Amino acid sequence: MIEVYSWPTPNGHKVHIMLEECGLPYRVIPVDIGSGAQFEPGFLTISPNNKIPAIVDPEGPDGKPISLFESGAILLYLAGKTGRLLPAGTAAKYEVLQWLMFQMGSIGPMLGQAHHFRIYAPQKIDYAIERYSKEAGRLYGVMNKRLAASTYIAGKDYSIADIAIFPWLRSWKNQGVEMGDYPHLKGWFDEIARRPAVQRGVEVLAGARKPLIDEKAREVLFGDTQYKRH
Structure with missing residues (x-):
């Protein structure tokens, strides 16, 4: 059984959804990032960058255990393990991979910064918010244009690229975006949200997440604690 070290964040939900879509048995080990659990030595042996999610698969390649961090790498691993949600054909595979990299390099970092400066930053910096x-x-516009011509983000079939992007868009209000302004993207989003595996995936640990109003949690996530550990 795969062990999933996670918390109910967009990156955590990516892996939860993938496991549900693939029907793989898994056990969730909560890593409360607001309390600093991500800095515990045991977790750092699995995820040296102190970020969730991470997994341990006791039945990895050649039957040997494997641990992985970085959600994109985990999606690729699970796709390879199950032969699902990543095309076998070279051209189609790279179509998916480029959109997966788009999520990892643009959607996650940029929307994360939008969340931070709009919601969590102790000082409201107009330049950063704008x-x-x-x-x-702009990124919503890129996806909307793509989905005007494509059923799914990477082509005609649902893939790990859709799984990677979807959880990040659930908080569109916090990003200063109106989803209704992007009708093709909204149609895609609503369709993905109806998938039973997606609904199960986003419920994983959903009750554990707390509003980020505690100053200690803010310091752990955004203060000097991040930098004292390296």
Whole structure:
């Protein structure tokens, strides 16, 4: 059984959804990132960058255990393990991979910054709020244009690219975006949200997440604690 070290964040939900879509048995080990559990030595042996999610698969390649961190790498591993949600054909595979990299390099970092400066930053910096809100809108426009011509983000079939992007868009209001302004993207989003495996995936640990109003949690996530550990 795969062990999933996770918390109910967009990156955590990516892996939860993938496991549900593939029907793989898994056990969730909560890593409360607001309390600093991500800095515990046992977790750092699995995820040296102190970020969730991470997995341990006791039945990895050649039957040997494997541990992985970085959600994109985990999606690729699970796709390879199950032969699902990543095309076998070379051209189609790279179509999916480029959109997966788009999520990892743009959607996650930029929308994360929009969340931070709009919601969590202790000082409201107008320049940062405007910059990242505009970038969020631009990225939504890129996806909307793509989905005007494509059933799914990477082509005609649902894939790990859709799984990677979807959880990040669930908080569109926090990103300064109006989903209704992007009708093709909204149609895609609503369809993905109806998938039973997606619904199960986003419920994993959903009750554990707490509003980020505790100053200690803010310091753990955004303060000097991040930097004292390296």
